[in-house]
Amino acid sequence: MFEIDKWQEIYSTIRKNKLRTFLTGFSVAWGIFMLIILLGSGSGLENGVKEQFKGGANNGVWISSGQTSLKYKGLKTGRQIKFTNEDYKSIKKTIDGYDRISARLFLGNKLISYKNEYGSFFLSPCHPDYGFIKEVDMVQGRFLNTIDIKEFRKVAVIGEKVKAALFKGADTSAMGKYVKINGVIFQVVGIFRDYSRNDDEQKRVYIPITTAQRVFQGENVINQISFTTGDASEDEADLMINKSKALLAKMHTFDIDDNRAIFVWNKNEEVRKFKALFSGIRLFIWIIGIGTIIAGIVGVSNIMMIVVKERTKEIGIRKSLGATPWSIVALIMQEAIAITSFAGYIGLVLGVGLLELIAKNVPPSEFFRNPEADFSVALMATLLLILAGATAGFFPAMKAAKVKPVEALRDE
């Protein structure tokens, strides 16, 4: 199969028909090039969207209060549902299988100052577990802990951007310093980094929820309860969510089917949806890519048909000298595979090269980053190429094998 003679023969026929070989190879190279670009762009899109999902455990569930939209037990619609610490406690007590749980209070932006520097930042009072639910990445110090909650400590965990805005010049270290939040003094115990590009999330300040309730609110209201579902299956997670809903519906007397009374955001479900979407996109890309390659294959096949026709006499001579049909098939197939593999490989290299170029020079945006074609894709493409070459060569080769030596030698 890999004898030097056959390669020489292939080389000499290719050399005799440079333009034809180029055009044929080009169609295959283009097909592979397009496939790689499409797959790379697909992965870029996927990476971009994945980035949007960063910050927050994939198994997190967020339940926020809203307004009723259905009449229930004689109560009017439009009632504001107000969660309280009791809701948080009873969910914590009743629901099995959660991993981490936290309540949150929404106080909006507050004025925060350090010496002469000040700014308006989003205050996010919560329980220590929220650090896990939100996957807060600590750069310095610690996140909130249970003692902070129990003792109503006035401590704050600030985002890097907050730190950058308040601590300037010589005063660059923020750890242990005291900042004023709406006039109340808090000690900075930790600095975190947030990877999401959402500005609000980077300019956030976490404080103990108990402290916030006492200092800024004076009641036991909370706005959101969030928990992670641990290693629960999808069904188990759904069960946990439904139980929580039922519990809240009972405690606040609203219709469990009222989907405006409370809002549930199940990240796992969103991730699942996006995964399904992207596997759909990937399938679509493969179909288009393979379609393009098939066009290339048809081109190669066509050319090989002409090659066989032109070489009929030569094939006849070979047969008269003792060439078996199989040796003729091998000759034509090998040529087809050689052309497609070589041209396809060029397409592959160019495609990957262009992706690298884009990845290096185009700044990552919200929906596009790091377009890449990984090794398995390249491997798949290579296999596809060889298969393509074999397919392209098959019919011409069979035609060549059927050439009758008499007929081939007759046309003079």
Next chain:
Amino acid sequence: MIAINQIHKSYVTGQNSLHVLKGIDLQIEAGEMISIMGASGSGKSTLLNILGILDNFDSGAYYLNGLKIDRLTERKAAQLRNKMLGFVFQSFNLVSFKNAMENVALPLYYQDVPRKKRNMIAMEYLERMGLKEWAHHLPNELSGGQKQRIAIARALIGKPKVILADEPTGALDSATSLEVMDLLHEINATGITIIIVTHEHDIAKRTGKTIRITDGNITEIILN
């Protein structure tokens, strides 16, 4: 060496059937040199093709070196051609993109002889033909006589029992024709059976026996 009995062959094109060979009987002994003569369309080339297992026949029997040739697979036929037969054609039928040496070595390629060895053997044969210095030339750089001698070297390299020559001098001038005939005589002297199809009396006369075919029948056998 060759025995054929009542060989019939028709070509069917659409509804027309052309009966080309109408029951040919022929015995050729090992080491004979015979010529087949006939007008064009007499069936002499068809007969040669059947003898060369390049074409099949409708009825009758063909024994080549004692082996019955009948409904062979293509593979088997190819192997027989490779081992038993050598072909020489009027138009030489050299592979245009291969040089003289590679053309001569081609039959050995199909015997799986390694490249170096077969090129060495091919050089020996070219030397015998006096064409050693032309070994690396492509066919279109050679004269007709040289091409035919290369074709003969190619026919010989597989050590065949029979050489079938279809108008071997048809494309050559008379001086070159004589040289080629001398060469074929030398080959015949080594014991190889030679069958030549020709329409030239001069050529036919230089063979041991001339078989004349008219309208698909053997009409005359002349001992020269």
